[in-house]
Amino acid sequence: MEDLLLVVDPQPTFMELCPDELPVPGAEAVIPVINRILAGPIARAAVTQDWHHPRHASFASQHPGRQPYDQVALAYGPQTLWPDHGVRATPGAAIHPALDQAKVVLVLRKGFRQDIDSYSGFRENDRSTGTGLAEWLRAVGVRRVFIAGITRPYCVDWTAEDAAALGFESWVVTDACARLGPEAALAESKARLAAAGVRFTTAAGLA
Ligand SMILES: [Zn+2]
Incomplete structure (x- = not known):
């Protein structure tokens, strides 16, 4: 059985490095924990990267009168609004430079459609638009996925x-999240x- 570590959104936009974006307390501290896993027997890793249009529908700034963490109805259903974050090709959206990428064989950008958010690395928030990750994992023979990251x-x-x-053996690595x-x-x-x-x-x- 092939194993893979899937590192979710290891990006400064979610860290106190970017206080005006979407800082999650303590998020940067998961990077060394993830690096320790990557130094172990796990053979391969993939990374997801939140990669939003500058006027993404999940941003409260795009909904007049709304605040971050409000709930709104988008075309596909309820959506939590967030501060602007993960804007494509900005420094905050980069992969954190301390992440050891030696075993990272796929970087998958998600949330790039302006009108659909994507929390999951597999399916966007409309729950029907796939990202291609499941097909990729099957193509390279991965059966068991360990998941770490933010948040x-x-x-x-x-x-x-x-x-x-989607049929994978799925594990959350709790202290690496x-x-x-x-x-x-x-x-x-x-x-x-x-x-x-x-x-x-x-x-x-x-x-
Ligand atoms: Zn996002």
Whole structure:
């Protein structure tokens, strides 16, 4: 069985390095944890990269009278609004320079359609537009995916749930993930993932 570490959105835009974007407390601290996993037996890795149009529909700035974290209805359903972040080809959207990319064989940009957000690395938020990641993983023979990065319970958890739904053995590496929001939301997401067949491990478990 081929294993792959999928690193979700390891980008400065989600770190305190970019205080005017979407900083997640402690997010930068997951990079050395991920690097330790990459120094271990795992053979390959892929990275997702949030890569938004400057006027992306998930930005509160594009909805007059709305604030970040408000919920709105977009064409495909409910969407949380965010501060501007992950704007394509900006410094904040780059892959964090400290990430060890030696084993990274795919960088997949997501959320690039102006009108659709994409938390998951597999499917956009309309839940029907694929990113091609599942097909790529199958093409290179990956069966088991370990997921780390930024952030739970959003992009990491949605990616893990989709990995399981699409037939991969899906694991979340809990101490290699950043977290955003209340503990209750994280617990609710964890229960949903467990029911979907997602499993949980730690970086030490991959050493
Ligand atoms: Zn985004």
